[in-house]
Amino acid sequence: MSDDDFDFTQPQDRAKALPPVAPVTPLAPFKPANSKYYDAAVADKFFRESGKAEQFTAGTTLFVEGEKSGKQGLFGKRVIHRMYYLTGGEVGLTANGKPLDAIKPGEVVGEMAVISEIPGTTNASSRSATATAKTNVSAFSLDGVEAQAGLSRMPDFALMLMSVMFERLRFVAARLAMRKVAKTPGATEAMVTFNNEMLKTLESHLERATVLRFEPGSAIMREGDAGTTMYVILSGKVAVSIKGSFVEMAGKGATIGEMALVDQSARAATATAKTECKLLALNRNTLIALVKAEPAIGMALMRSMAERLRNMNALLNT
Secondary structure (H helix, E strand, O other), X not given: OOOOOOOOOOOHHHHHHOOOOOOOXXXXXXXXXXOOOOOHHHHHHHHHHHOEEEEEOOOOEEEOOOOEOEEOOOOOOXXXXXXXXXXXXXEEEEEOOEEEEEEOOOOEEOHHHHHHOOOOOOOOOEOOOEEEEOOOEEEEEEOHHHHHHHHOOOHHHHHHHHHHHHHHHHHHHHHHHOOOOOOOOXXXXXXXXXXXXXXXXXHHHOOOOEEEEEOOOOEEEOOOOEXXXXXXXXXXXXXXXXXXXXXXXXXXXXXXXXXXXXXXXXXXXXXXXXXXXXXXXXXXXXXXHHHHHOHHHHHHXXXXXXXXXXXXXXXXXX
């Protein structure tokens, strides 16, 4: 996935209609609680049912900026990122020694690093900030394996968190659209959300699913239309455009249309078959059932959104 991926964005002229979101500054962390889609009750239930109870004394460091997951050196410990839901106390976030934000009861912190290292992935993720207990803190924590297992019981947590990330993506994309910068020519490859093994899993769970075929030049979805379906590309290439400008080429294993499906908003982009295409169509109820039966599907979708958000935030802050 490249920094030029603007697959799911709001048109520039709708930027003022976007819901209030925390201001984007060069070091600002992504804070789910700032979103209108964040539901503390859903997060509370998810973490209590699937997580581990934690207690931290004032001054304790929960995680450190720049720390990567995985084995730390030849004889070092293995770092496994955890995300935290606070039930008491306050956690301060800093980056480059400067204060960024305060996390309070009912809020989640550290989820981006965990989502990025979900089970089955090999790329190490790193922390973008340091989290330190400002007071005595009580919390529930989850690593990627625990989070994935929890989705089988509460698939709505994945949809809630994806909606939060989608809102942030739309906001950042609108900010980028208002910049007067030259367009970069050439194709941008969409991130592959589902590998071959996961595509087989999808198809095995959806024996009666709708498989659509499109000839080159056919419109798959149009910007501004109501979105009730997302698509998984089984074969072929799909060109994605916004306001008539080509922004991305999506191939096998990529997904299109998931933002409108999850947060029930209008389509943010137009998708056109570049070659002969075979797409798997999923509606909202089917997606929820899939995440419940195969939590790895929900985690893969969240990871894809987390990568988009990281890349676009990085582009905004350059």
